[in-house]
Amino acid sequence: MTYLHQIDPVALSLGPLKLHWYGLMYLLGFVAAWWLGRQRVRAGRLPGVDANAFSDLLFYGMLGVVLGGRIGYVLFYGFSGFLENPLSIFKVWEGGMSFHGGLLGVMLAAWWWTRRQRLHYFDTMDFVAPLVPLGLGFGRLGNFIGAELWGKYTQAGWGVIFPTDPALSALSAVELKAQHAAGMLDQFARHPSQLYQAALEGLVMFAVLWTFSRRPRPRYAVSGMFALLYGAFRFAVEFVRVPDEGRYVAWDWLTKGQILSVPLILLGLYLLWLSHRAPTLQPASPAGAKSA
Template sequence: MPYLHSIDPIALQFPEFSVLGTTFHPAVHWYGVMYLLGFGIAWWLGRRRIRAGRLPGIDEAAFGDLLFYGMLGVILGGRLGYILFYDFPTYLHDPVQALRIWEGGMSFHGGLIGVVVAAWLWARRHRLHLFDVIDFVAPLVPPGLGLGRLGNFINGELWGKYTDGPWGVVFPHAESQLSGLGAAQLQAMQAGGALDRYARHPSPLYQAVLEGLVLFVAVWWFSSKPRPRYAVAGLFALLYGVFRFLVEFVRLPDPQLGYLAFGWLTMGQVLSLPLVAAGLYWLWLSRRSPVAAP
């Protein structure tokens, strides 16, 4: 029997209040909590690497500045990337919607560009090679990616194609026939097996495992010993690009874009191909690059 998705995306709801005739409903969303946890884990892991001398000449205070730069890069780059890559007409019509990040709509590829820009600015300030900084940061990223995908699952978004596997999940908001039904009615239908045909691949969970857990274990293990410049960044980019490209085969494309070509190519795959190419190129460059020994 498939799992019926009924998770409340709001972790904590505060009493509503009105200001100048406008009513506000303040709340803490699980999606935002996942981002905070991701940054917290990056801070903890980064301090461990700083203490181990993995970024020579940099202390914990300077790393704190780098993390702040990175947080801005993730949020601004991720949001702008989603707007530009996935849904520019909608945000052009309603620019205020760009501020509603708790509703989802963050692009990894945009966030990656934001982090690279932030790392470049920070590296210039400290007179470091950009890729020494990126190699240092790369192992800190996967936990945040995995938690972000858990946030997507809690929000009941980014669902996949239909499946008859026992791991399938029914996302009521994905089906026009189910979106207006109450919780009790949905549970009764599930008990009777009427929802089995609506089961979908829980693609956010696939990504949480691959882009979060597997990517973290691989990159953290690889970076546990001094590696040549470009190597850690290359492995991260290559694995992420491959994982994302594969999961896109069972994940539905964004409805406003659909498939871009061949009846299967998605925007996520198009944006991941340059990462695969860059990862291979950086690994090739690392063969003759210096090793930043602690």
């Protein structure tokens, strides 16, 4: 049975102030990263770093996600809209965040923090990688609630009918309910690609990376696994997702998201190859962690 999407993207309204679910999902992602990161710090998974230093890393990472994600979206997918309204770059609560831009932002933030801490860059990235997937999953749930980035039409019984579909723009909320109840909208059911990504990029990646990183691994290995998994999952889901900007890059199937994912797959394979010759960072006793 198809599902008619009727979720209000606004979670809470206080006069002119509106709290969108999309922004709330980002907050949940940061809280999850903080909680998981504190556990890894207590376990000594980044020797020489205490809770205060990790708080600095998380703060820089949050800036990297928001600024990098938004700037990346503007550069990769919404440059024409930015030219029409430059202030739109600040409207993060309306959606429009690029994972690849956010990843570059986090990598830059981690590089800055790592230099100050005098650590090896990929020791930091290996520490951070397992903290990210739950945030990705929450972000995709935000996409679903906001009825954006949906998939292609499907005849599968779990298809979702999104009122934001241009083909349904002439119907009121009442008409949508009535026609859906009568089975007249089944042809407009789409793959809930946001939920596919939430499951793969969020739950599956978290389970794999958290389990994989519980034991000491050679430098580069955890980062490599992260890049490989995300690139492969994103490349696969793009086959059932409406291409960004509504058009394919080539061959009536290749999307911009897939093009941006290929370097991640290659990077992941390269990092995993490097890890075979790299040293393994051993956990330090929490009592031995120095103050930042």
